Amino acid sequence: MIGHLRTWPIVLALTIVSAPLVLMYVFLFVDTISNAPAGSFIPNEFTLEHWSFLWETRPGRPSIWRVTLNSFLFATSTAALVLVISSMAGYVLSRLNVPGRTYFLAGVMVLHAFPAITLIVAIFLVLQVVGLYNTLIGVILVKAAIDMPLGIWLMKGFYDTVPWEIEMAGIQDGASRFTVWRKLVLPQVKPGIFALGLFAFLLGWGEFILPQVLAPSGNAQVLSVYLAGLIADDNNFDMNMFKSVGLFYMMPVLILFFVFQNRLMNIYGGGSKG
């Protein structure tokens, strides 16, 4: 761009401010496979003992695999639900002339901005009365509902970029609007669907406060709550073990992020001006 020679001060400055973050994440990796002598942070031996949680279950806690499975189910189910609902609703708001459309859109914008966490007390009481408290299904529904406005908003953005001509051509050829949607429009927004699905999966994987309040224990426990409980338990303070569990937890996120980073970081752009 401009003045390549003088970019190094900026790079240096950025490196310095980024240092704490880099430090934290580097040590996250390092500490899980090494031991350091007390008081120092330089590792002096390589070990896999911190990963013992993979094959040993601590007494009184569910197995790590059970909890991971729950997290996986939770994340994929919410992502699937969000995708299905958003791809339908987003299409309507972008393309269909339904009465009250502007109100729906305004509604979505309000909901998108409105932080659903404020409703947690009422939601929690409702789930209890309905009997879905402490079940995965309950949390999945709630999380899907909370992510839905964002999903609709993003899908609308993606749909907005699809040229009208495609649909018009389809209609001219005699197809119903449903078929037009399914066969012509959806393939056009595949990148959007993929990005949204990915994003929703990551949001679900990392979700903490909802499962903590609505499904804290037993068979419905997810990895985030499990890890938080492990850290809070005062009988076993072992930072390296926490990090191992943490890294195990974070692995899918890292992999997905690094492979698909462009799509994820551009999601707010909606892939378009919309």
Next chain:
Amino acid sequence: MTKRLLTTTAAIALVSLAGAAAAEEVTIRVWAGGSGPNDNYRVDAIEIAADLLEREAAIRGEDLTINVEKKTDNTWDDFKQAVTLAAEAGNAPHILVTGHEDIAPWAQSGLIVPVEDYLNLDAWPINDIYDNLLEIASFGGVLYGLPQDAESRPFFFWKEHMKAIGYSDEDLEALPDRVESGEYTLDNVLEDAKKMVDQGVVEAGYGFYPRPENGPDYWQFYTSFGGVMEEDGRLVLDKAAMQRFYQFFVDAVEAGVTRKNHIGTPNDQWYSEVASGKAGIWHGGTWHYARYTNQEGLKDFFGNIAFSLIPAGEGGKPNTLTHPLVYVLTDQENDDEEAIAAELIKIASEPRINTLHAVKSAHLGITHQQSNIDLYAGDRWAREATERLLPFANAMPNNTDFGTYWNAMWGGLEASWTGQKTPEQAVSDLEAELTSSLGEAIVIR
């Protein structure tokens, strides 16, 4: 012949049918809160009881199979939340082990039923349980739970550091009695702690090293300064006593013997520090004995640590608090299951079975006869702690509004301790908050 064979076969079939009909299989769920690795007998005792009950039933000719599902939770807040919500959803476990202070609100909300509805209180072992413990497990004159363990909360002194500031062995021997007579007070505690810090025996902030989180313990200091928690069924806020209580911790911070941000220190760090002599004077519970000697690797408890009642402060008396846990029965649809659960907790309170928990977890016994069981009597800690502490123990009241009072008290203490408010301000805010939230349920003087 055939006829007889037929009738015999029919008779056998009938009997086995009847036998099969009488065969009962139940699953009893038991959850315990605030339980660590030393406390497994809280729930294991129910299994042992189930085995005994099955055998008794077999002798009576009944076929009873009891499956016990056990769960322990290391925390209190998460446990209580899980319990109340499971109950609302109709999924509460049959038996709970929880603090006695939950009896009042849970009785009111119908979560638990009185054990008195299912048990003969004159029968063994209930008739051997200490009366004051039964009192603590009652609400409105009705026995709601069976005491599961007793404990009390002593003050601890690290002998080596006390000697370093001038105490001799005889002085240390006499110390518990001096505390009991009111001669050695909380002011003396601050003095000694300050000496330790000034002389470099311990680091700054480690002279007086209280427990780093909310707990029943802190009510002891309120009592030490003359405060009373409940009178005639009404909660009591003694403003002057509360203010002296808050002021004590502010003074400790000012003297440099306690850190301003002490609250929130991770528990494991705290345990390892007090068990290794990093701190001079601290307080805790009788179960600390098990924690220090088992998990923290302290070899010679009595050689290193002296213990006593909580010393008196201005206007009060030396005291200790006992926070017994209780077995309670939740309200279930199936009355038979409730009856079986009641029998199980009764059997689990057997002195011999209870002693397993008491000695492993270093809590105190619940029945008189336990002092005659070798495992218990042979345990020096159980004996000494019972003698020195239990006679002076009082407990938190069973009152539905106590939780609100407790949370508010802790808020005020934290604010004063960390310097957010002065003790005077904190107490006046406490008064405002309690008047507004409890109204006539609390007496303020």
Next chain:
Amino acid sequence: MNASRDIAESARTPIGVRAAQSRLHLGWLSSSKGLGILFLLPAVVLVVLFFLMPVALTGVFAFTNMTTATGITGGAYQVSPGTLRVLTDRYGMGELAERLGQPTYVVDEQGLAALEEKGIDKNIIDSLRDGLLGKTYASRRELERDIRGLPDRPNTRTVKSISEEFSRSLANARFSSRESLIAAAEAIDPDLTDEEKEALAASTYTGWTWTTENFRRLASSPTTRQVLFNTLFFVAMTLVIFNTGYAMVLAIATHYIPDRPAGIFRIIWFLPRISPVVIYVLLWKWLAWDTGFLSAFLSNFGVRPRNWMLDTAANAWFFVIVINGFVGASMGMVIFASAIKAIPESLFHAASVDGAYRWQQIRHIILPQLKWPILFVTCYQTLSLLTSIDQTLLATNGGPGGATEVWSLWIYHTALNNYAGNLQYGMGAAMALVLVVIGIVLSLIYLRLFNYNALVAKPRIEL
């Protein structure tokens, strides 16, 4: 998501291809209306269930005194020492309380008849009649002792079953309905006045009642002011310093360096946002706690190891703002970066030809372009920050001493999770209602500012 004003969506005439005939016989799946409604249905269902209904319920529960003690789904009528005291103190009916509330057990014919109906063994009933008829007991235990003293000693369950029929007071009784309470009371004392019945029912009801107490308490409690201040302080500092300020710095800085390093930095700064919150905060604890990296590192320079996060209120605030800020900055960074990218290069070249230094470029070219993105980020993130809870809960949990307790955390501690276990749902709902109202107001303002009309282009297929 660029500011809508930059989009010029001109309305184009809809092409009504075969519009006339099509409109006559359109099936569900063909008409935009039909399909639209079908497609919107699931979304609407979720919105109603998890947004509208909870908002309404929050409003409703805010006016109750629901707690764990009262339970959620109604209550029963329980006569306990506490309720008797309320009857005495609040309603002045001490005498009534004594009459009804003193435990009394009488072995009388009425009870024996009830036992017969229950199907208790005739022999037992006879021996009861012979041995104990007419006796009065002040406690259930004493009665049961005598029952057990009978020749055919019944088992415990039968004893319990028998003793309950002889209760002649309301002491410790629990009734599931008002009618049964009053009936039982009248069985003991037939001359109850209506006033007395009312008082009895009101003082023994265990469920929740309607009340405006919550708001009065909120208004008068000193904690409210403190928490409100904490929340506003938190939002203002994090928003200004990180979500907008630092995000701008990052976006602009990465604009001026080659793509490769820029990409790397952007990834690094996106990590906080995509890391699961539990780990992210764990890493900060690793950095800042007594036994953590900072303490160990600085001890080499003679600095006393301490808990950098919780040492003082200022420390705690620093970390809470930084932890939340790093996450918030990433969103701004991405939005601002794409806005800067959209600036035509020609502008930059023109500027450099004019000899403009980088700083002037920033001031005069970049910043004006960022006006709308900044406004967008500010509006959006104000709401997110107002209600953020995850990071603060995990990091300081409102400590030390409530110094970093923000409004959403206060709700959590009041209604969902605290040490002494009495959860105040009603009070929590009232606090949440405040946030809900603020949320709605701010969302509407946000809508206004961004003139959503421009975004809603008329569809071009009119079917």
